[in-house]
Amino acid sequence: NAGVTQTPKFQVLKTGQSMTLQCAQDMNHNSMYWYRQDPGMGLRLIYYSASEGTTDKGEVPNGYNVSRLNKREFSLRLESAAPSQTSVYFCASSERSNQPQHFGDGTRLSIL
Amino acid sequence: LAKTTQPISMDSYEGQEVNITCSHNNIATNDYITWYQQFPSQGPRFIIQGYKTKVTNEVASLFIPADRKSSTLSLPRVSLSDTAVYYCLVGDTDNQGGKLIFGQGTELSVKP
Numbered sequence: 001n002a003g004v005t006q007t008p009k010f011q012v013l014k015t016g017q018s019m020t021l022q023c024a025q026d027m028n029h030n031s032m033y034w035y036r037q038d039p040g041m042g043l044r045l046i047y048y049s050a051s052e053g054t055t056d057k058g059e060v061p062n063g064y065n066v067s068r069l070n071k072r073e074f075s076l077r078l079e080s081a082a083p084s085q086t087s088v089y090f091c092a093s094s095e096r097s098n099q100p101q102h103f104g105d106g107t108r109l110s111i112l
Numbered sequence: 113l114a115k116t117t118q119p120i121s122m123d124s125y126e127g128q129e130v131n132i133t134c135s136h137n138n139i140a141t142n143d144y145i146t147w148y149q150q151f152p153s154q155g156p157r158f159i160i161q162g163y164k165t166k167v168t169n170e171v172a173s174l175f176i177p178a179d180r181k182s183s184t185l186s187l188p189r190v191s192l193s194d195t196a197v198y199y200c201l202v203g204d205t206d207n208q209g210g211k212l213i214f215g216q217g218t219e220l221s222v223k224p
Contacts, residue, residue: 040216042214042215042216042217043199043214044214090156092155092156100146100158101158103155103157104155105153106153106155
């Protein structure tokens with residue numbers, strides 16, 4: 001029972017490079033989310049998708065784009081990576097947007 | 113969106129009951145209260161959710177007073193494995209995208 005799977009688990013980029021973080025869930029959930037977590041901080045919502053075919057900005061969307069490829073998959077893209085985007089990125093899903101969220105184990109991203 | 117305030121850290125000993133209180137003075141009528149647990153290098157994990165009075169599951173209890181301006185997560189007889197960060201979140205129950213705000217959380221340290 002995989003739940004929410006994120007790839008890659010670790011990545012190092014140079015400033016200006018682009019990167020797509022992948023997320024897939026096998027729980028047939030409608031809603032999916034991308035968060036970032038900086039050291040010693042709580043999670044901040046980047047983008048979310050309440051249902052297949054819809055996406056919306058969260059608290060910190062600048063510098064990111066998302067694609068809800070289908071019901072299972074929700075990707076996060078950094079078009080031109082900056083050191084300020086060094087963080088741990090978590091993907092989550094929920095049956096509906098007001099239901100408890102299930103999280104993946106995160107992608108640790110370092111931008112030099 | 114309702115903001116929450118929790119203690120930054122708490123210490124306890126194995127076998128004790130731990131109560132973590134969260135303040136959410138501007139909670140809205142439709143808001144539910146949800147608690148998550150996060151271990152190092154892992155994504156948050158749902159613990160419990162409630163709207164009013166008391167909710168209990170196999171892991172914890174959630175106490176919510178009549179005015180709903182605060183809530184208390186109660187962990188009975190904690191063990192070393194309960195050492196984690198605990199987040200209190202308040203969010204609406206309408207289908208409005210699941211915009212939840214994670215604060216800094218409460219870092220619980222359980223000692224032998």
